[in-house]
Amino acid sequence: MSEHPTTLAEATASPEAAVAVPDPTRTTALERQGDPDAAPPYVTVVLPAYNEQDHVLAEVERICGALDASELTYEVLAIDDASTDGTLEVLHAAAERFPHVRVLPFRRNGGSGTARRIGTLQARGTVVVWTDADMTYPNERIPELVRILRDDESYDQVVGARTTEEGTHKLLRVPAKWLIRQVAQRLTNQKIPDLNSGLRAFRRSVSLPYLRLLPPGFSCVTTITLAFLSNQHDIRYVPIHYAKRAGVSKFHFTRDAYRYILQVLRMVMYFDPLKVLMPPALWLVVIGLVKGVVDMVRHPFYFPASTVLLVVTGLLIGSLALLSDLVVRSRDGV
Secondary structure: OOOOOOOOOOOOOOOOOOOOOOOOOOOOOOHHHOOOOOOOOEEEEEEOOOOOOOOHHHHHHHHHHHOOOOOEEEEEEEEEOOOOOOOHHHHHHHHHHHEEEEOOOOOOOOOOHHHHHHHHOOOOOOOOEEEEOOOOOOOHHHHHHHHHHHHHHHHHHEEEOOOOOOOOOOOHHHHHHHHHHHHHHHHOOOOOOOOOOOOOEEEHHHHHHHHHHHOOOOOOOHHHHHHHHHOOOEEEEEEEEOOOOOOOOOOOOHHHHHHHHHHHHHHHHHHHHHHHHHHHHHHHHHHHHHHHHHHHHHHHOOOOOHHHHHHHHHHHHHHHHHHHHHHOOOOOOO
């Protein structure tokens, strides 16, 4: 038997097989002390970590301290995303100290979205919590988010909505995120205080059909938000304080902002393509017809190529919108 877990490619070959296997030579305290037939915990905290050796232990201590002080049963799935520093060793040492911590090491870096997807599939809890290991989110409030789900079955997800922006490229991120959020709100017809918060709790059973839609990068949190909203799963937003991250940010403004807006459009296209395609189609047809009337008045029986192109392009996009909607409505499952 190999001393390492299955490769990321093997782990994500299919939704059913998309699991990460802990290193059999590095069993955790939970695996040695726990009974495999024992009742599963109520909460699973999925904690991805990539090169966070200097503060991941403090984050684990904060999460476990908050949940130990609550009435909730829990486990923490600490996922090392093929870190190149000492993150994995720190997590294994933490697992020796905290009996509810499981370490899932990846051989290849797959991104935070891949880690969260595999962690959710591996989770044993009824409620899954996503958070980050960079000291930005108030993880001591995790029990509060979980209790909202436990006590109110009308909600399927609770999101910590940030009241401030403390990330890198702040001057660029604030207007860019506002614009992307406005697009998402318009396309989903829902108010979204925070589209891509990394701190959220949701019912695992509800999330399972949507996990295959998650991209590998940061926009996975945007995806799970839009997937829930597009399928009438109620989300509650709880205001939280957002701190300046510890360590070096992995966020690249140009690349990740582009992925965010692309993922918003992709998700709405997946669930309701008419909202994306039909408005521009109708506008092109209307503009083309108005221009045609003007052309007829100025030059009787003469239609410039630009007028014909506007109308034909609008009709083509409208036809594509109707065809896409037909595909969505004929699809089985999600």
